[in-house]
Amino acid sequence: MRVESIDALVIGGGPAGLAAAEALAGAGRAVVLAERMPTPGRKLLMAGKSGLNLTKREDPAQFRAAYGATAPALSPMLDAFGPAEVEALAEGLGQPVFAGSTGRVFPRAWKASPMLRAWRARLEGMGVAFRTGWRWTGPGWRFDAPDGPRALAPGVVVLALGGASWRRLGSDGAWAGWLGAPVAPFAPANGGLRIAWSAHMEPFLGRPAKGIRLTAGPLTSRGEVVLSREGLEGGGLYEVFPAVRDGAPLMLDLAPDRSEAALAGRLSGKASTANLLRRAGLDPVRAALLRELSGPPPRGPALAARIKALPVPHEGPRPMDQAISTAGGIRFDALDEGLMLRARPGVFAAGEMLDWEAPTGGYLLTASLSTGAWAGRHAAAWPGPPPG
Template sequence: MERIGALVIGAGPAGLMAAEALGAAGIPAVIAEAKPSPARKFLMAGKSGLNLTKAEPFDSFLSAYAEAAHRLRPMLAAFGPDDVCAWAEGLGQPVFTGSTGRVFPRAMKASPLLRAWLRRLDGYGATLRPGWRWTGWDGGAVRFDTPEGARAVRPGVTILALGGASWARLGSDGRWTGALSGAGVPLAPFAPANAGLAVEWSAPMARQFGQPVKGVALRAGDGPWHRGEFVISAKGLEGGGIYALSRPLREGAPLMADLLPDWPLDKVVARLARPRGKASLTNHLRKALGLDPARLALLMEFGRPLPEGADLAALVKALPIAHSGPRPLDEAISTAGGVRWDAVDAGLMLTARPGTFLAGEMLDWEAPTGGYLITACLATGRWAGQAAARRLQAA
């Protein structure tokens, strides 16, 4: 039976930050990772530009986490957007803030940041064990399937940072739920967050697959109108404008689109009242309203048979978008659900298993894309790592 001081299970952002917090306290961590290499989802997120955090007032930032905000407040106050920026720059990766407040590394990739981070952890004496899949507990021992066969270790403290249940091929497969529920840990069911919508398109819509939809406002149920871009795909609708409404949409709220959010209704009515002549209705809508092919296709797809006059104008301003709910859980960028907050203490330690801490997306919180996800993973990882270090040092 191998005995170690600190064990971190999961080498995503939360787990690596927990290992960093332990290392900063003088405690070298053993990091067990089921995949052959660390931080696969982190690297995938960085392929289109790694959005680390969001530059905005703290209360606005915190509000993105909805009812979990009061739970996350101390962790984000201790390691919030400014701290994330300073941390990245301390790893030699300068950052910049885009026009919407999103913060990115100047390199616009995750790989340089990850390489520098792993070098820092190596300097702290951390050891990465790839291919080590956690299979549960045997009393005080932690069991793994490894490339060399079954292994067990007995750590002084353990931090679980195993992710949610989306993008299983990258490591977040949610298989840990069986071991935790078996240990009496209360769980909230997983649900897709930041997920696309499934739509059964008519054949003519195939011409629009891959086209971005810009200049549109969306509303879920009675909620506020929200500006954001999205993409028409073969499977439905994808993109930030849709992801921001994931929660009310998965709870059954109807989706509406304002195709001309900068125009008041009376302007749309006046433009539609212009003489049409011999122009087809499609050309009339295109010329009178300036609708591009993507928005025009959406109007035709969800509005036919089109009414006339003021009724058509009202449809342009509030077009019902028929859909079949969110795409499957594994296609979501992140997940809601996981370990309930009443299962952990203020230091994120499981009350059912003293000495075992949680971090990252395993906990029951969700947030939109835009830097909120990574920031909370880093903040909870740091918080759990510091709490674990205090426990180990006090033993």
């Protein structure tokens, strides 16, 4: 097999890989980007179907807090390429952005495809060569390509292979078995919970329960959940998902704007349960959720207490491949300050390959772009011998 010598190799065409390729090319490196799918950014395209949430405008300390225990490791990268830089990236690609009432930032085109097309065109103009349909097959830089097996001899490498969810979109986590670096086990993040609904919930499936508070262990969120056919999902759940995944009970407050005492006052009297729930301010979806999860609702003060602290029995998270993202990946102590693998000099890693997680809301994409740009800049300055 002929071995092709190249200057810089990026494996993975998601946001982190594209950001790494731009940083490398901007520093004057000749970049080959290998992507296993027919086109880059497949997972990003799927996320953009419901509106591409690029990042979030909020206090920097609050933004960092979304990354939990990994915030200190990510902070230098977010300082260098954070929410403002993500917005500038989109604007520079001809995609004006706007912020919603919660601070979440979206392109005005709403979708991911215009931004991806413009970004690929810009990268190709910078000399980046895209090799699509190229699947990395393991140790060494060998690939299954559309025209048969291929081998590359790069001067430096950035890996941006994703986590282990949505295999059909290109990320399966297979690299964890051959990379030769300490990898924290993968686990679902931003995923749904399995609940076997009774038949009377059928009219409510697919509808959101809005304006609730969710609590699991030390985590709490205020938002909504969607009653899917499989169970629960949605942004409110994703913020507390790490604690639920680790075994903490999930509790719902269906009336977070009223105290338990105020609710008890509204729930006195001999009215029907349906009328009492209306007095409590519960819409039909939250009322159905209460009946489903608590059995026959109690009366009086006990009903107020149940509305304020409703336990959610469930059968655990849905399969990891159905999660929006994954926890786990290459441990930060296996990387140097430039995101180079200590065990493999000249090989850098970025994006969901790294051991961090965050809820949806712009945090996932921002950190993927941030770590990609960081790894690309440090890879561009790599002075050592080619990676083996």
